[in-house]
Amino acid sequence: MWKTLSPYATDHDAELTTPELVVLEMQAADRREAVRLLAGRLYDAGRIDDLEGFVGEVEAREHQLATGLPGGIGMPHARTHHADVVSIAVGITAFGHSLDFGSADGPATVILLLATPAGSYSLHLQVLATLARSLSKQAFRESLRRAYDAEVIADLVNSTVDFTDV
Numbered sequence: 460m461w462k463t464l465s466p467y468a469t470d471h472d473a474e475l476t477t478p479e480l481v482v483l484e485m486q487a488a489d490r491r492e493a494v495r496l497l498a499g500r501l502y503d504a505g506r507i508d509d510l511e512g513f514v515g516e517v518e519a520r521e522h523q524l525a526t527g528l529p530g531g532i533g534m535p536h537a538r539t540h541h542a543d544v545v546s547i548a549v550g551i552t553a554f555g556h557s558l559d560f561g562s563a564d565g566p567a568t569v570i571l572l573l574a575t576p577a578g579s580y581s582l583h584l585q586v587l588a589t590l591a592r593s594l595s596k597q598a599f600r601e602s603l604r605r606a607y608d609a610e611v612i613a614d615l616v617n618s619t620v621d622f623t624d625v
Contacts, residue, residue, distance in 0.1 A: 475549045475586075478609035478614045479504055485550040485570070490558050491518065497548035497572040506546040507574055513541045517572070523589050525561020532594050533567035534559030538583050543576040544584055549612055551604060569594075569603050571616070593619040 480500045487493035494517050502510040520526070526535045527542040538624040550570040552558065566590035571590065593599050599615070608613045 474543060474547055474613070475483055476613045477504065478613050480506070480548040481612045482548070483530035483548040483607065483609060483612075484553040486553045486556050487550075487558060490521070490533065490535070490570075492552055493533070493558050493570055494518070494521075494572060495549050497570065498574075499540075500548045501546055501572070501574055504546075506521050506544065506548075507539065507541040509541045513537065513539050513574065516541070526592060527560030527562025527567055528594055529562060529564050530594065530597065530600050531557065531565065531568045532562070532600065533558060533570040534573065534587070534590065534594070535560070535570070536573035536575070536583070536587060538575050538577050538580065540577045542576050544576070545579070545582065547590075547616055548576045549603075549616060551606075551612065569595070569600060575584040590616075590619055 482496060482500065485493065485496065487496055495514055498510055498514050501507045507513045516539050517535050520537045521535055527533055531560050552568045558570065560567045573586065575586065602615055603612060606615065
């Protein structure tokens with residue numbers, strides 16, 4: 460199931476996210492459970508090769524600095540030896556449910572779990588920056604929250620990062 464792809468590949472398997480990597484109506488007890496759930500989607504899709512190893516790396520990263528962004532966004536992430544391609548699993552929480560990712564303005568209702576290959580430091584930063592710019596726009600955040608279709612959400616996320624610019 461593990462795929463070896465270039466982080467710049469453009470086929471369907473190498474899109475940042477796919478509908479299978481989107482969790483709608485997510486109800487996790489806390490951010491650790493949310494990360495585990497989303498990482499499970501990455502693992503099941505063959506985007507990471509070691510679920511526990513990757514979750515451990517994300518948790519270690521979370522201990523360094525909170526990954527909550529203004530506007531109700533959680534963006535846990537890790538550069539990892541367990542991924543060969545940049546991948547994002549997306550969780551949209553159930554109505555009335557939110558998770559604390561350490562943002563000063565409150566808990567998150569949209570969670571994007573980013574996995575990038577360990578050797579791609581600049582790519583990791585560019586993808587994070589591009590996503591953060593898009594997520595800073597209220598219209599984009601609301602589009603993600605209001606799209607009750609995994610395919611629409613995947614398309615929205617994929618359209619935010621153009622690999623020709625990265």
